Amino acid sequence: MNIYDFNVIDNNGNEVNLGQYKGKVMLIVNSATRCGFTPQYSELQKLYEKYSDQGFIILDFPCNQFKNQAPESVEEIQEFCKLNFGVSYPIHAKIEVNGENAHPLYKYLKKEKGFSGFDESHPLASKLDEILSKDDPDYKNNPDIKWNFTKFLIDRNGNVVERFEPTTDIKVIEEKIKELL
Known part of the structure; x- marks a missing residue:
């Protein structure tokens, strides 16, 4: 099994096979419109x-699994992202990334690259640790997505090469992307 075996739903409700992205470097992100990390749309x-x-x-x-921070419809989310951040990359249908109803794509991504910690120099890292520790004192030892704007980098052959938590500086992500391009 690899990344190209998965189907997702686009913002128009159409099924899309990720095989259409063969040969591309992909960054897969779970997002939210009402989050402290929402400005990352611009980056x-x-x-x-x-x-x-x-x-x-x-x-x-x-x-919408993290403190109800993406309650809008996908149409409203897309409009918000375009108007406020000029987003032109594909925004898909809303999904769940953790739990029983997690999308199979995210089950696969988490299996390939588990949680490796937050960037402690980020101003929101301690707040995330506080929030997550309340629900699960052992949260650091499971591969679940911890928050909005977790990113997975996929190489041109469909391999999951890196997981970036929302606290990872965009410059670090950019360097990894450049290495794969």
Whole structure:
């Protein structure tokens, strides 16, 4: 099994096979419109604009599992992202990334790359630790997605090569993308 075996639903309700992205470098992200990390839409759009002509694509999957921070419809999310951040990369249907109803794509991504910790220098890292520790004191030892804007980097052959937590600086992500392009 690899990344190209999965189907997802686009923002129009159509089924899309990820095999259509063979040969591209992908960044897969779970997003939310009402999160402290929401300004990352702007950073992601800049990456997309800078590298899309070199075979780079961002696949965005809104998720409402983290403190109800993406309650809107996919149409409203797409409009919000376009108006506020100029987002032009694909935004897909809302999904769940954890739990019993987690999308099979995310079950696979988490199996391939588990949680490796937050960037402690990020101003929101301690707040995330506080929130997550209340629900699960052992949260650091399971592969679940911890929050919105967790990202997975996929190489041109469909391999999951890196997982970035929302606290990872965009410059670190950009360097890894450039290595794969």
